[in-house]
Amino acid sequence: MHSDPADALGDLGFGLGLRPQHYGPALEEELAVDWFELNTENFMVEGGKPLHVLESIRTRYPIALHGVSLSIGSADPLDPDYLRRLKVLAQRSEPAWLSDHLCWTAVDRQQLHDLLPLPYTEEALAHVVERVRTVQDFLGQRILLENVSSYVGYRDSQVAEWEFLAAVAEAADCLILLDVNNVHVSAHNHRFDPLDYLRGIPPHRVQQIHLAGHSREGELLIDTHDHPVEDAVWKLYATALQRFGPVSTTIERDDRIPPIEELLAELDQARHIAKATARRPGAPAAEPPRRAARA
Secondary structure (H helix, E strand, O other), X not given: OOOOXXXXXXXXXXXXXXXXHHHHHHHHOOOOOOEEEXXXXXXXXXXXXXHHHHXXXXXXXXXXXXXXXXXXXXXXXXXXXXXXXXXXXXXXXXXXXXXXXXXXXXXXXXXEEEEEOOOOOHHHHHHHHHHHHHHHHHHOOOEEEEOOOXXXXXXXXXXXXXXXXXXXXXXXXXXXEEEHHHHHHHHHHHOOOHHHHHHOXXXXXXXXXXXXXXXXXXXXEEOOOOOOOOHHHHHHHHHHHHXXXXXXXXXXXXXXXXXXXXXXXXXXXXXXXXXXXXXXXXOOOOOOOOOOOOO
C-alpha cells in the first residue's frame, strides 16, 4: 500500500496551528501563511460551525490534521469509533496528512487529556508498530507521529527516545512530526544532548516540524505552548534544517494566544532561518513550498 516515504507528500512551507481566535483573519484576509494545521478532535463532528470553518479554510489554504487522542501507545484496544470518525473527516477534508503523538493518553477508555511517554522497550516497540500498521491500513495512508515532551522516564527503558521513535517509523513505515521545542524541553529535563536526538532521526522520515514556546517551573521546562519560541529552540531548528533539509514547519500556540500578527512575525523568523540555512555551504538546497493538490 505504501510507497517510499521520500516521494510522497512534499513540502507545504510555513504554517500556523489554527485556533478559534484567528478564524476571522484566516477567513477574511490574505495572510502570509502557506498552510494551516487544525486540531483533529475539534472537527470530528457531524455538522455545525466547526465543519463550516473547516470547509471554508480548506478552500483558501492547504491543511493538515493534528490529533491528540489516538493514544497509539495505550494498552487499551484501538478505539474503532474514533478511527471511523477520523477516516470520515479525512475523506471529507482531504488534508495533506494526518498526525498524532507517540504516547498514550487513555486508560480503560478514559481520556486523561495528557500526552504521556512510553517505556522504550522491545515489547512497547512491537506493540506500537502493530497498532500504527493497523491504523494506517484502516485509513489507507501513512500517519505522522510526533515526539512528546516528557518529565519522567522509565527504569525499564532499553534505548533512547530518539532510537525508539526512529525504530517505530522504520518498522511501521510511518512518518515523523519532529517537535523541536519538545526535543529542547526533554533534553533539558533529562540531561541529554539535543544534537544526539537530531542525529538519531532518519531524515527521510521527517515530514513536518513543530515550533512552540515553553515555561519554566523550578528546574523543569514545561511544554506549555504559551510563550514565543525561545532563542535556543530557534538555534536547534536551524541545526535540524541542516540535517533534514526543507521541512514543512508549523508554529503552535495554545494559550496566551496573541494577535495573529505576532505569530506571523514568528513564521517570518522561521522563513528567515530556513533561507539562511539553505545558503550555508553544504546545506541542502531549498525548494519552493508546494501546495497540496485539491479535489
